[in-house]
Amino acid sequence: MVTRDDVARHAGVSVAVVSYVVNNKNNVKEVTRQKVLKAIQELGYNPNLAARNLKTKKAGQLGVLFNSLANPFETGISLGLEERARQYGYSLIFHTFIDTEEEKLKTIFMGRTDGILLLGQNLKAETIDYFSRLEIPLYSITTPVSAHPYVKYMDIDWYEAMLCLITHLKKLGHRHIGFMTNTSSDHHHQVRYRFFAEAMKASGLVFQEKTMLLKAENLESAYQVMNKKLCANRQLPFSAMICANDLMAIGLLSACRDFGLSVPEDLSVAGCEDILMASHTTPTLTTVRFPRREIGFKSIEAIMRHTNSRIQLQNEKIDFELIIRQSTGKASK
Amino acid sequence: MVTRDDVARHAGVSVAVVSYVVNNKNNVKEVTRQKVLKAIQELGYNPNLAARNLKTKKAGQLGVLFNSLANPFETGISLGLEERARQYGYSLIFHTFIDTEEEKLKTIFMGRTDGILLLGQNLKAETIDYFSRLEIPLYSITTPVSAHPYVKYMDIDWYEAMLCLITHLKKLGHRHIGFMTNTSSDHHHQVRYRFFAEAMKASGLVFQEKTMLLKAENLESAYQVMNKKLCANRQLPFSAMICANDLMAIGLLSACRDFGLSVPEDLSVAGCEDILMASHTTPTLTTVRFPRREIGFKSIEAIMRHTNSRIQLQNEKIDFELIIRQSTGKASK
DNA sequence: TTGTATGCGTTATCAT
């Protein structure tokens, strides 16, 4: 490995000067700068980042906690995160979050990250306090179910989004609207569910959890759950169904298709997020667009403002958009 | 930050002993080990990884080079990579590969990675030599277009896969089979195209590049390209179309649907990879299954064997599977 | 079994 000492020797200067040049200090004579640059070039020198991190206490890396790399919503956000982080010269460490291994995060990230991006996870207060003490910012994309003052987040306004969607369905004559969401109580989709319920109430519609709430977690389980529901009920207790994400909505569409139920004639279906595939299902999917790439950008920018200029992170709401496609239509009766 | 010195002082031992305990050396008296463990616990100590990396010259991290985080094929592989890497106590650094920024890889990874996983990229010989000199292994998932002895890879046997698919179509009466693939000549899909052409020849079928090769790169462009082709031709020059990946096949299906062309009655369509969505399109998609998660596992295992036991990396072929669904059917005439 | 001391490759302070 070529080290700074090699460069110094080869250029005939001291190690300090090499550092000055590498870090663009303006106190180096142009002639020597060129000499050093030439030596760096000739030897193919690159600064050792581990050594630099140790000295500067800056890792140049950010942690990203996933729920699932198989979820296009999360990878879509990461795409924005990665693009912007790269522009700032930062690298991203991706880790799937396993709740039973939460303790390990401390070990994994110690001295290795300048900040951690959450994709909706609910960390334990103890974990949060740990990173708080190290002044490592935690920033969540989508609202965590339980609030902690140190964890700021960025999300769309789910109440408004749900109200928008429900209003759209109401105009089409729907009164009985079901909801499908993740089962676990600390899953970030619970926020979407909570605001759905509030928006239903505000819209003057009744929602009966017992019959109108379906629990699933991904495309495949949504398919299974809907299939079961269809087999068990001669008449569905809802004329429209909103899913907490598009993936589940797609599973639901597949189940309807295989069962012979027409969407939107027999049932209207809507998703959330507007993943790419939402515009390529049959029928295409009505959904709430969550601007993933942009929110990825903004999150990185917020973190960078924090680490570079000590500007505090804040909770932020960003704009959503209701995308009306073929899967929602007039209520049948 | 709590350092090893703090632990040593708190436990009333030397810093070396703390290191011994942390690294599970068996030369520590049980009593002192407990004392140290208690101190670690009480202080909430975690070893600084930057310091450890500097000393041991092991980063505990692997780089993963993406083409696009929006591609479910690549994220599906990463899912396997991440899962297995985590089990080995390794972290993954994700970077989108931008060919104009290839030079930056050296800077980004210097002292920060024990190996680099490529997702089909063709690195310049100069870049490869650089990492080769540092003895940082480069391992590619899917075959890079141009071979370099230092870059080993793992892939399915695309010749056999294509032969399988073509045979399936041939049995259905298809003689004119088109192909859709990425335009750029160093894109790893070119390998799939090359073997498609060879398998066609071996099957005694003629393939005319001029009219039967469609160039696209993702779902949206595939849609556009197919749409254009449909508008321009009264009669398609092929009765079946194989796409280098499922994403493009899905775009093609959408184009057919919007144009009013029935699949598979008017045109048979097949993809490659078998991403999740392939079984949820209408019609469902015939495709070649590429076992992403498993290949992710195996790749990490190969890299780990290399770094832990100096076992050389090798090129490997893994099994594929032809998945016949609804999008391929009898040739119409 | 435990402690001391050296060095990993940097950055940054303080001389010169």
Add this chain to the structure above:
DNA sequence: ATGATAACGCATACAA
């Protein structure tokens, strides 16, 4: 404008 030199936190050879 440049050069010594002291950390940074850790692993480990060697001494005790």
